[in-house]
Amino acid sequence: MNTKTQYIARNADLNGLIQYPQDEHDIWRQLYTRQLDKLPGRACEEYLLGLDALSLPSDRIPQLGEIDKVLLNTTGWKTAAVPALISFAKFFELLANKSFPVATFIRNKQELDYLQEPDIFHEIFGHCPLLTNPSFAHFSHLYGQLGLAASPQERVYLARLYWFTVEFGLIQSAPDTLRIYGGGILSSPGETLYVTGTIPEIKPFDLLEVLRTPYRIDIMQPVYYTIDHISVLDDIAKMDIMACVKEAIKLGLLPAKFKQKKKVSS
Secondary structure, three states: OOOOOOOOOOOOOOOOOOOOOHHHHHHHHHHHHHHHOOOOOOEOHHHHHHHHHHOOOOOOOOOHHHHHHHHHHHOOOEEEEEOOOOOHHHHHHHHHOOEEEEEOOOOOHHHOOOOOOOOHHHHHHHHHHHHHOHHHHHHHHHHHHHHHHOOHHHHHHHHHHHHHHHHOOEEEOOOOOEEEOOHHHHOOHHHHHHHOOOOOEEEEOOHHHHHOOOOOOOOOOOEEEEEOOOOHHHHHHHOOHHHHHHHHHHHOOOOOOOOOOOOOOO
């Protein structure tokens, strides 16, 4: 939701198709191939089932219409082509209408390993497979509805819920069965290996704590939160999330587990 980007999203032609140059298809192929190898034993089963359902091409960037056919048939969702960055208001509006925003650009070769902005690989490969899952789709829809009605301050706290679930959420049904469902991890080769290593702190999901946990978008996360199963998202959706947001605002943020980013003087 930042305001600056180096990328420009590509527009569809008169036939509704986006014409990507070959070098961008090559980047998709490289990202797809190397990430697919890292998912067995790390990605959650629901994600892998969704990935099979989407049947993403390995050698080219998929058209959004291809994704929409599967999503509409499974959970009633669809994609929405957006510029590289959109506002909080637009983001929540799209989710509230079961439209998942997809920025129609792909990262360059210099940012293959990590990208602060969500590109089409992150959105399609990272998030869309789980949008075929009813629990994940329902949670995303409710989240959009809550955000659309929230105040600007409440949206800042709500962003942390999205960050530690949809983007960087983990599933742990037993001590030795850590699995990934967050799209920010699933689309990142480095973070996929990092989170299943021994470095980060892994904690059970607690709504109020999550809403109060600071994060940075430009580093590997120092802490992640786990749920027992993807259906726990249904339980979270039944909670009085906005009451917790108000309580989190009163209590304030927890101490950050990372160094503050240095401000660059102008």
